[in-house]
Amino acid sequence: MIVKSLDPRIERAALDDESKIGELNVHEHFETYEVFQQVKRGTHHQHVGNVHAPNAEMAMLFAKEQYCRRGAAVNLWVVATSNVFVTEYVDADIFETTEDKLYRDPNSYKVMDRINAYKARASKV
Amino acid sequence: MRTKPGPARCKEIRIISQPQQTVKIMEFTEKHVEGLKELLYKMADDLLIIGHRNSEWTGLGPMLEEDIAFSSMAQDKVGQSLALFELLHELGESDPDTVAFTRNDNQFHCSQLVELPIGEYDFSMVRHFFFDHAEAIRFEMLADSVFEPLSMVARKFKGEIKYHTMHADIFMKKLAAGGEESFTRMQNAINETFGLALGMFEPGNFEAELIEAGIFGGEAELQQRWLDKVVPLLESFGYLVPKVESTEPALGGRHGVHTSHLQPLLDEMTEVFSIDPGADW
Numbered sequence: 070m071i072v073k074s075l076d077p078r079i080e081r082a083a084l085d086d087e088s089k090i091g092e093l094n095v096h097e098h099f100e101t102y103e104v105f106q107q108v109k110r111g112t113h114h115q116h117v118g119n120v121h122a123p124n125a126e127m128a129m130l131f132a133k134e135q136y137c138r139r140g141a142a143v144n145l146w147v148v149a150t151s152n153v154f155v156t157e158y159v160d161a162d163i164f165e166t167t168e169d170k171l172y173r174d175p176n177s178y179k180v181m182d183r184i185n186a187y188k189a190r191a192s193k194v
Numbered sequence: 195m196r197t198k199p200g201p202a203r204c205k206e207i208r209i210i211s212q213p214q215q216t217v218k219i220m221e222f223t224e225k226h227v228e229g230l231k232e233l234l235y236k237m238a239d240d241l242l243i244i245g246h247r248n249s250e251w252t253g254l255g256p257m258l259e260e261d262i263a264f265s266s267m268a269q270d271k272v273g274q275s276l277a278l279f280e281l282l283h284e285l286g287e288s289d290p291d292t293v294a295f296t297r298n299d300n301q302f303h304c305s306q307l308v309e310l311p312i313g314e315y316d317f318s319m320v321r322h323f324f325f326d327h328a329e330a331i332r333f334e335m336l337a338d339s340v341f342e343p344l345s346m347v348a349r350k351f352k353g354e355i356k357y358h359t360m361h362a363d364i365f366m367k368k369l370a371a372g373g374e375e376s377f378t379r380m381q382n383a384i385n386e387t388f389g390l391a392l393g394m395f396e397p398g399n400f401e402a403e404l405i406e407a408g409i410f411g412g413e414a415e416l417q418q419r420w421l422d423k424v425v426p427l428l429e430s431f432g433y434l435v436p437k438v439e440s441t442e443p444a445l446g447g448r449h450g451v452h453t454s455h456l457q458p459l460l461d462e463m464t465e466v467f468s469i470d471p472g473a474d475w
């Protein structure tokens with residue numbers, strides 16, 4: 070039996086209540102690409118999410134509309150997720166003592182005022 | 195839709211003649227204005243109808259990412275049509291909502307290509323490819339129009355349309371290389387859509403006037419530039435392109451002659467407006 074709906078798109082899809090939600094097998098999915106967006110020239114690219122795509126070119130196509138249709142952007146990077154080398158969470162202890170090393174934190178520098186002043190000037194340019 | 199009434203701007207047109215860089219003022223005759231309105235109507239109608247048609251894929255796209263991209267481009271088309279309906283309003287036509295939602299099919303100047311149902315994705319994609327390349331070249335030609343409000347609109351949407359043709363090209367290329375079923379379906383869709391696409395270039399009633407005044411370079415030039423673009427592109431993807439000489443163009447749309455598919459689309463599109471034309475939404 071055809072499911073009755075007021076939404077014409079549902080009617081066009083001709084869904085019936087017998088149809089089962091199938092299981093996805095290997096290769097029925099496209100691989101994912103990580104998307105990095107640059108908001109302004111000269112600034113860092115920032116990771117904004119990912120897209121499914123059959124190749125990098127189409128990943129770029131999709132990334133543009135998924136992530137750049139509402140805000141400013143000047144450049145995009147897309148990288149196959151499989152090409153990203155990641156650390157394991159079991160190795161997260163390699164980062165553990167970092168926060169103790171205050172001497173590495175620029176906040177403790179005496180020149181902090183000058184650094185902040187420079188940053189403020191730089192951001193105005 | 196937003197409306198922005200304003201005075202007609204067609205009386206004084208600045209023409210910069212290239213060799214001497216001198217500026218002179220030219221008066222548009224009535225025929226120029228009629229020709230300009232005809233041009234704006236067919237462009238706006240094409241964009242409104244293809245935008246509406248393509249939005250019918252929303253929720254049904256082949257994959258989430260493409261669903262969003264295709265829907266987003268459909269919205270762009272409706273937005274572009276609004277900019278043109280606003281120009282028409284400035285030339286003395288009714289406001290965009292009235293013009294968009296109160297005409298019947300025989301008052302529409304869209305090509306028959308854009309009004310046909312979405313069919314399957316092969317047809318929708320080929321239509322998108324043919325239509326968007328024509329639109330891109332039309333806007334490129336209009337960027338130099340002596341009618342400044344139109345050249346400004348044409349320039350404004352340059353980047354937006356560039357993405358649309360980029361999207362179409364990448365899909366056409368990928369689907370040509372997507373195996374036998376994919377290639378065959380796309381090739382069949384090209385064969386079936388080519389004559390419909392040629393209908394986009396049906397001459398208007400004021401071609402000579404538009405060309406003479408420097409408003410628009412004309413449909414014949416547009417068709418030639420379009421063929422020079424899309425034929426080599428499709429061939430580079432591996433498709434065969436039908437010959438223009440042996441293809442019957444689907445004419446009539448520019449003069450209000452439409453297929454039986456347009457009126458039902460208009461009925462659906464104008465349903466809310468018809469219930470309460472004064473409603474805020």
